[in-house]
Every structure is written in C-alpha cells, then in structure tokens.
Amino acid sequence: MLGWEFPPIINGGLGIACHDLSSAMSELADITMIIPKSSPNFKMKNMNLIGLNNLDIASYGNYNDNSQSLPFNLHSFPLDLDPYYTEEYLHPNTGNYASLMGDGTERLQAFNIENLYGNDIINKVTQYANIATNIASKMDFDIIHAHDWMTMLAGVKIKQKTGKPLVMHIHSLEVDRGGENSKGWVYELEKKGMEYADLLMPVSHFTANNIHKYYGVDKNKMTVIHNGSNVVNAFKSKRKFKEKTVLFVGRLTRQKGPEKFLDIASKVLETNPNVRFVMAGVGDYFKSLLEQSSYKHIGNRFHMTGFLNLEKLRYLFSVSDIYCMPSVSEPFGLSAVEAAQFGIPCVISKQSGVAEVLSGSLKFDFWDVDKAAGCILSLLKDPVLREKIVEDASVNLDKISWDIAAQKILDTYVSKQLI
Amino acid sequence: MPSLCFYFQVHQPFRIKNYSFFDIGNTHEYEDDLKNHAILNKVADKCYLKTNQKMLELIQRHNGKFKISYSISGTAIEQFEKYRPDVLQSFIDLANTGCVEFLSETYYHSLSFIFSKTEFKKQVEKHAAVIKKYFNQVPKVFRNTELIYNNELANYIQDMGYKGVICEGVDRLLNGRSPNFVYQPVGAENVKLLLKNHRLSDDIAFRFSDTGWAEFPLTADKFKTWVHDIAGNGETINLFMDYETFGEHQWESTGIFNFLEHLPSEILKHPDFDFKTPSEVIDSFQARDIYDAHDFTSWADSERDLSAWLSNSMQKEAIKQIYSIEQEVLTCGNPDIIKVWERLQTSDHYYYMCTKFWNDGDVHKYFSPFDSPYDAYLYFMNVFSDLECSVKKIHKKIKMASRISKTVQVNSEEKLQTKANSSTIKKSSVKQTALAENGVPVKINKSTTPLKEQYSKMLAYMSEE
Numbered sequence: 063m064l065g066w067e068f069p070p071i072i073n074g075g076l077g078i079a080c081h082d083l084s085s086a087m088s089e090l091a092d093i094t095m096i097i098p099k100s101s102p103n104f105k106m107k108n109m110n111l112i113g114l115n116n117l118d119i120a121s122y123g124n125y126n127d128n129s130q131s132l133p134f135n136l137h138s139f140p141l142d143l144d145p146y147y148t149e150e151y152l153h154p155n156t157g158n159y160a161s162l163m164g165d166g167t168e169r170l171q172a173f174n175i176e177n178l179y180g181n182d183i184i185n186k187v188t189q190y191a192n193i194a195t196n197i198a199s200k201m202d203f204d205i206i207h208a209h210d211w212m213t214m215l216a217g218v219k220i221k222q223k224t225g226k227p228l229v230m231h232i233h234s235l236e237v238d239r240g241g242e243n244s245k246g247w248v249y250e251l252e253k254k255g256m257e258y259a260d261l262l263m264p265v266s267h268f269t270a271n272n273i274h275k276y277y278g279v280d281k282n283k284m285t286v287i288h289n290g291s292n293v294v295n296a297f298k299s300k301r302k303f304k305e306k307t308v309l310f311v312g313r314l315t316r317q318k319g320p321e322k323f324l325d326i327a328s329k330v331l332e333t334n335p336n337v338r339f340v341m342a343g344v345g346d347y348f349k350s351l352l353e354q355s356s357y358k359h360i361g362n363r364f365h366m367t368g369f370l371n372l373e374k375l376r377y378l379f380s381v382s383d384i385y386c387m388p389s390v391s392e393p394f395g396l397s398a399v400e401a402a403q404f405g406i407p408c409v410i411s412k413q414s415g416v417a418e419v420l421s422g423s424l425k426f427d428f429w430d431v432d433k434a435a436g437c438i439l440s441l442l443k444d445p446v447l448r449e450k451i452v453e454d455a456s457v458n459l460d461k462i463s464w465d466i467a468a469q470k471i472l473d474t475y476v477s478k479q480l481i
Numbered sequence: 482m483p484s485l486c487f488y489f490q491v492h493q494p495f496r497i498k499n500y501s502f503f504d505i506g507n508t509h510e511y512e513d514d515l516k517n518h519a520i521l522n523k524v525a526d527k528c529y530l531k532t533n534q535k536m537l538e539l540i541q542r543h544n545g546k547f548k549i550s551y552s553i554s555g556t557a558i559e560q561f562e563k564y565r566p567d568v569l570q571s572f573i574d575l576a577n578t579g580c581v582e583f584l585s586e587t588y589y590h591s592l593s594f595i596f597s598k599t600e601f602k603k604q605v606e607k608h609a610a611v612i613k614k615y616f617n618q619v620p621k622v623f624r625n626t627e628l629i630y631n632n633e634l635a636n637y638i639q640d641m642g643y644k645g646v647i648c649e650g651v652d653r654l655l656n657g658r659s660p661n662f663v664y665q666p667v668g669a670e671n672v673k674l675l676l677k678n679h680r681l682s683d684d685i686a687f688r689f690s691d692t693g694w695a696e697f698p699l700t701a702d703k704f705k706t707w708v709h710d711i712a713g714n715g716e717t718i719n720l721f722m723d724y725e726t727f728g729e730h731q732w733e734s735t736g737i738f739n740f741l742e743h744l745p746s747e748i749l750k751h752p753d754f755d756f757k758t759p760s761e762v763i764d765s766f767q768a769r770d771i772y773d774a775h776d777f778t779s780w781a782d783s784e785r786d787l788s789a790w791l792s793n794s795m796q797k798e799a800i801k802q803i804y805s806i807e808q809e810v811l812t813c814g815n816p817d818i819i820k821v822w823e824r825l826q827t828s829d830h831y832y833y834m835c836t837k838f839w840n841d842g843d844v845h846k847y848f849s850p851f852d853s854p855y856d857a858y859l860y861f862m863n864v865f866s867d868l869e870c871s872v873k874k875i876h877k878k879i880k881m882a883s884r885i886s887k888t889v890q891v892n893s894e895e896k897l898q899t900k901a902n903s904s905t906i907k908k909s910s911v912k913q914t915a916l917a918e919n920g921v922p923v924k925i926n927k928s929t930t931p932l933k934e935q936y937s938k939m940l941a942y943m944s945e946e
Contacts, residue, residue: 303505303506352795356794356797361858365866367501367503
C-alpha cells in the first residue's frame with residue numbers, strides 16, 4: 063500500500079482515511095504501507111509501516127536505478143507549482159535530496175521536512191516513487207494499492223517493474239482542488255495513472271462521475287468504496303451563549319465553499335438574528351472572509367476560530383446545533399459524518415460524497431444559498447424536523463464503517479480477479 | 482511678538498488580550514493586564530519620568546518663561562493610578578509650577594464625537610473632572626482624539642463653554658495660508674483655533690532620528706533658526722506631538738533629551754520670542770482668518786483624515802456594533818459593564834485594525850499589540866460578543882424582575898379589590914370561575930406557591946442561565 067499523509071503527520075482527511083482504512087484492512091490481509099515520513103514511535107499492529115525518512119541509505123541500494131522511462135509520456139510542465147525555476151526542477155532525478163556521501167547510514171533528507179507538500183512536491187513525489195519501487199521490487203506481494211496522485215507515480219513504476227495489478231484509491235482529484243478546468247502536471251499524472259491502473263476505487267459516486275467526466279475513464283473500471291468512520295465518543299456541552307450555533311469545519315479554500323457559508327450566514331441572519339455562525343479552520347480565504355463578514359455587518363454573529371486541535375474541535379461539535387458543509391466539490395466529507403455522530407443535523411452540498419451515504423441530512427446545490435439558508439432556518443424552528451434528521455442519520459451511521467469498506471475492497475480484489 | 486506653543490499628548494489605551502472564541506461566556510477578563518502594565522512601565526521609565534523631570538528643570542531654570550501644555554487621556558490617568566502613581570505625581574509637580582496647562586479631551590480617547598454626542602459630552606465632562614481633581618485646573622481649551630476636527634465640533638464645543646480648540650493645520654484647508662496664526666472656525670465666534678504646524682512638529686516627532694532626512698542631525702540651534710525665521714509672519718508656532726516622542730519614539734540615544742535641554746534657551750535668545758500655553762495664545766491674539774473644515778480632519782497618517790480608524794469594513798463594523806448597544810449598556814445599571822464598554826471606545830482598538838500599508842501601515846504595526854489587523858478585529862469582536870451577551874442577560878433579568886413586581890402589584894391590588902367587594906357584596910365565590918370562549922366555565926388555576934418564593938426561584942433559575 064502506498065500512502066502519503068499518515069498519522070501523526072496529517073494535513074487533512076487523507077491521512078486519517080488512509081490510516082483507518084489500512085488498519086481495518088490489516089485484519090483481513092497482510093499490508094506493507096510505504097509512506098514518505100513516519101514517526102519511529104508510531105507503530106501499527108498487523109502492519110509493516112515503512113517511513114522513507116527512517117531508512118538507511120545502504121539498505122536499499124542505488125534508488126536512482128529506477129529512473130527508467132514511464133509507460134506513458136508525462137511531459138506537461140508543472141505550471142501551477144513554483145514560478146522560480148531552479149536547477150533541481152530541471153533535473154529532478156539527480157538525487158540531491160539524499161546525501162550519498164558519508165558512511166551510508168545517513169537518512170533521506172527529503173522526507174525529514176515539516177511540509178509534505180510545498181513548492182518542491184514534484185521532486186518529493188519522484189523521489190518517493192523511485193525509492194518505493196526499489197523497496198517493492200525486493201518484496202513479495204499480490205497487489206499494489208495506491209492512495210491519490212502523490213503515490214501514483216510510485217504505483218505505476220512498481221507495476222511496471224513487478225507486473226502486479228495496480229489499484230488506485232481516489233480520495234481527491236485535481237479538479238476538486240483546482241476547479242474543473244484544471245490542467246497541468248498533477249492532472250496529467252492523475253489521468254495517465256488512472257488509465258494505466260487496473261482498477262480505481264473512488265470514495266464516492268460523485269468522484270467516480272468526476273473521473274469519468276473530466277478524465278474520460280470508463281466507469282466499468284471503478285468500484286466505489288465509501289469511506290467509513292470510527293466511532294466517536296460524542297458528548298454534549300453547555301453553550302456559553304444563548305444563540306443557536308451553526309458550524310463550518312474545513313480548510314478555507316475554494317473547494318470547501320467557505321464564502322458560501324458566509325452568504326448563507328448573512329441570509330439566515332436577515333430572518334433570525336439570534337444565531338451564531340462559527341467557522342473553524344485556516345486557509346488562504348481567511349482574511350477576505352473576515353473582511354467580508356464585517357462588510358456584511360454580521361461581525362457580531364460570525365466567528366472565525368482559526369486552527370483548532372482535535373479537543374477544541376470536538377468541543378465545538380458538542381455545542382453546535384447545525385453543521386453546514388457548502389463544499390463546491392467534496393469527494394467525501396468525513397467531517398459531516400463526525401457531526402452526525404455528535405447528533406447534529408447536517409446541511410450539506412449535493413456536490414459531496416457524504417451526501418450519498420447520509421440520507422439523514424438536508425441537501426442543497428452549493429450555489430443555492432437561499433435553499434441552504436431555508437434549511438437552516440427550518441431546523442432552527444422545527445424540533446420535529448430536527449429530531450427526524452438526527453434519527454435518520456444515526457441509522458445511516460451504522461453503515462458507515464471502515465470494516466465494511468475494508469471487506470468491500472477485499473471482495474472487489476477477488477471479484478475483479480486481481481488476486 | 483511670536484510665541485511658541487507646546488502641547489503634548491499623553492495617552493495609553495487598555496489593550497485587550499487575544500480573547501478567543503472559546504473565551505466567550507467563559508471569562509469576562511478582556512484586558513491584557515500584564516501587557517498594559519509592562520508597556521506602561523517601559524514608557525514611564527523611558528519617557529514620562531525622564532521627560533517630566535527635564536520639563537520641571539527647564540521651567541525652574543527659565544523662571545516661568547518656559548511653558549507647556551498637556552492633554553492626558555482618562556485611560557492614561559487610570560493606568561498611572563493603577564500601576565505608576567509616581568508618574569501621576571510627577572505631572573502634579575509640573576502642574577504646581579503654574580507654567581503648565583492641562584487641556585480637555587474625551588476621557589476614553591474615543592471617537593464618540595462622530596458616533597454619539599451624548600456619550601461625547603459625558604466623556605468630556607468626566608475628563609474635566611479628573612483633571613480638576615489631580616491638577617486643580619478647569620480646562621478651557623479642547624483637543625479631540627487624534628485632533629479629529631470639523632466645523633461642527635467647534636460649534637459643539639463652544640456650546641459646552643470652551644474658548645479654544647486644538648486641531649491639525651491641514652494643508653489642503655489652509656490652502657497656502659500659514660498655520661502660525663490663530664484662526665476662527667466657521668459659525669463659532671467665541672472659539673478660537675490653534676493649528677498644528679505639522680512641518681516643525683513632525684521634524685521633532687518623526688524626522689528627528691531619520692538619517693535619510695536632509696536636515697539630519699537636528700540640533701536645537703538649527704531648529705531655533707527655523708522658528709526665528711517666522712518672525713514677522715506669524716504669531717503662534719504650535720508644536721503639537723505625542724509626549725512619547727521623548728525617549729520612546731525617539732530613544733534617548735538619538736539625543737532627543739539633549740535637544741530638549743537646549744531648545745528653550747535657544748528660542749529665547751531672540752528677544753521677540755516667548756513660550757505660551759494654548760489659553761494664553763487664545764487670550765493674546767486675534768483670530769486672523771476663518772478656517773473652514775467641512776469634513777473631518779485629524780493629525781493621523783499622511784491623509785490627515787479618519788482613515789486610520791474608519792477606512793476598512795472591519796473598523797466600521799466594530800465601531801458600529803459598539804455604539805449600537807449604547808442604550809442597552811447605559812440602562813443595564815452595571816458599572817463594570819459600562820466601564821468595559823467605555824474602554825472599548827478607545828480609538829486605539831480601531832487603529833490596530835487598519836489595513837493601510839506603506840509608511841503609515843508601519844506606524845500602525847509599531848503600536849499594535851496584535852500580529853495583524855485581522856487578529857485585532859477578531860479578538861475585539863469576540864470581546865464584543867461576550868459583552869453583548871452579558872448586557873442581554875442583565876436586561877432579561879430586569880425585564881423578568883419588573884414583570885414579577887408588576888404581578889405582585891396586580892395581585893395586591895386584586896386582593897384589595899376582593900376585600901372591598903367582600904365587604905360590600907359577597908361575590909368573591911362567583912369570581913373563582915371564569916367563562917371560557919365556548920361558554921364552559923373553567924377553573925382558574927391558582928398557584929399555591931407564595932409569590933416571594935416564586936420570585937426567588939425565578940432569580941435562581943436566571944442566575945443559573
């Protein structure tokens with residue numbers, strides 16, 4: 063299995079999903095998980111966890127041997143990345159991240175960094191692919207299971223070298239993050255990689271449709287594996303103010319629709335001023351959202367908390383009355399599941415994967431601010447509706463499980479005759 | 482005989498802390514006491530005590546020929562009382578020389594004139610009282626926060642009995658005229674205006690240590706020649722600046738104290754020149770022309786307008802919210818809440834939210850206790866939200882209490898009525914039932930709990946809330 067984010071190093075939902083899914087699968091299969099960076103103190107039972115940052119250079123030989131040509135051309139230039147070309151972009155395979163000098167016990171510097179993304183991510187992705195291929199070629203296994211584009215190159219190379227079937231698990235696409243007109247190196251890699259793979263496992267039908275629509279991949283090559291969720295010990299806390307609270311959790315970027323949340327807030331407050339809107343998260347929209355909230359004169363009802371740790375986040379769930387997820391394009395949306403676990407009714411955009419499994423929720427098209435505001439107002443004044451939705455969601459929750467997802471993956475391997 | 486008129490602004494705000502969303506409802510401690518104390522200590526040691534000592538020496542040395550004036554905000558005085566009484570005492574010592582005038586301003590260094598005249602008047606009166614208390618003077622000359630001024634203010638202040646106003650000599654309004662005369666505001670004939678000579682004032686306050694300035698280094702001798710050049714073309718040279726210029730904005734190492742040490746004697750070398758306080762200037766000189774400030778002006782930033790406090794939406798929203806709860810705050814009757822609300826009016830809070838960049842932005846950043854204007858706004862609004870919650874809670878209690886007392890009243894009246902009725906015609910038994918709309922008699926549920934008990938239960942319930 064090839065992963066990128068992994069606990070304790072997490073940027074978003076991907077790390078959590080990879081961890082939870084692989085640990086559920088490890089009950090059913092032997093798994094070796096290769097990730098760029100792991101903490102030596104972080105162990106998982108039943109799983110061989112390899113972090114490239116902890117490898118001895120001597121133990122895997124000259125990884126640059128793996129820089130053979132790909133089964134497809136990938137010559138589109140990384141337009142959306144660092145505007146300042148440096149030598150290392152022009153010669154991505156020079157191995158300048160790993161120090162080959164010294165006694166051979168030095169660690170791979172590339173993956174001792176804080177940020178798994180950043181401007182030189184293509185270099186990291188390439189390094190990761192080469193080293194992972196080297197490791198995999200010395201191992202015995204049946205299937206390659208790669209998560210998202212960062213590990214696609216590695217998946218492709220390993221399949222090329224070993225001939226094993228390649229499954230790509232799609233948690234998020236470039237078209238989700240950058241919009242439907244996205245092109246560039248990442249898009250190109252996703253497209254070619256998904257074409258080369260034997261089977262795709264998108265996390266929702268929404269994502270499967272996007273893969274078909276924007277990448278032209280046949281739906282017969284896909285099996286949707288909805289994300290699961292771990293059981294959370296939900297609790298309720300007493301709110302410190304009397305106004306009902308509507309919550310948004312997520313990165314403040316275009317994909318998550320934070321400015322829609324602001325519009326919805328402003329619309330709701332026109333009718334019912336006794337509501338507070340809380341936005342938890344950071345991102346490049348932070349400042350403009352704050353300014354816009356003041357511009358709309360709802361500064362006294364619109365609160366931005368900035369980055370929150372898990373404890374604070376759970377506290378927020380425990381005091382909130384409604385969860386609102388206006389994502390523009392959300393492959394799944396685990397946070398809505400978490401809200402449902404806390405017994406909060408969810409108002410979520412139809413452009414999300416979670417909408418497929420959480421029938422106990424109110425749904426709107428992300429652009430339909432009026433409808434979302436109407437849903438929130440109804441939930442605020444109608445306890446019967448509220449109760450019904452919470453109750454239905456709790457029935458849905460029984461079916462949202464990593465064990466179910468893991469079993470379905472294993473069954474699919476077999477039914478598709480990959481093993 | 483031209484005069485030099487010094488006025489120094491002394492002000493410290495009660496800065497708020499990084500009050501997060503999670504603090505709302507949890508704590509009503511909004512101010513960053515540690516930071517306020519530390520900053521006051523720093524400024525007291527670097528500026529106030531040293532400069533006051535220097536001023537006292539100069540006044541004594543020149544036998545009353547060196548005169549100055551201060552405007553000290555109410556919040557600064559409160560901080561002196563709380564943290565540094567020695568600073569307050571050193572100002573009292575200066576007041577006792579008879580060569581120092583204390584000016585009038587809004588107690589909370591607020592923008593209240595723009596948003597609430599009643600609040601403005603109250604704050605000016607409160608400030609005058611504290612000046613009288615410590616310095617035994619009744620201020621006769623007014624300066625508004627950051628020299629915010631327009632014609633309307635001059636008229637309003639005239640009606641409050643003041644004889645002069647201090648304001649910025651804005652080039653676009655002077656339109657080629659000199660700031661070195663006393664002016665007359667439009668419509669207010671009993672008030673005179675003292676206009677800041679911003680070139681000479683800023684030479685000291687801002688450019689003194691600027692090595693990129695062509696006139697650097699500035700000496701008392703050099704400055705004196707610029708002042709003396711005005712002889713024959715001006716009657717009052719108004720040098721207005723922040724007091725923190727001495728030792729804080731311009732550190733001691735820049736030579737600012739040395740400059741100050743020699744300035745009076747250099748100026749007085751010219752027999753025609755003297756020092757006057759603002760009141761003396763107003764009493765000595767006629768207004769030579771009319772100064773028409775239709776729009777608000779100030780001494781801040783290069784724009785000399787309100788943009789330092791009220792240019793972006795965050796600033797406007799924050800201040801709009803603050804004044805929107807004025808009536809509720811004032812009628813809640815809780816002095817702590819009123820004080821918090823008053824202190825949140827201090828202009829500095831809005832200054833920290835300014836997003837103007839370039840040179841002025843740097844100045845804003847220098848003074849701001851926050852990492853960014855966005856933080857300043859965020860924390861301020863969280864504080865506001867908590868304050869608003871407290872105010873609403875109190876009003877709810879007041880409302881319920883008045884409802885209960887009304888019920889008590891009605892009940893006792895009813896009792897009296899029943900008593901009266903029973904004494905005349907005994908109909909009380911009939912009154913036990915009433916007819917519902919469909920004509921069926923319904924029993925009136927009479928509570929058996931005594932009212933007093935109900936009342937105390939209600940209060941307990943409310944305080945739980």
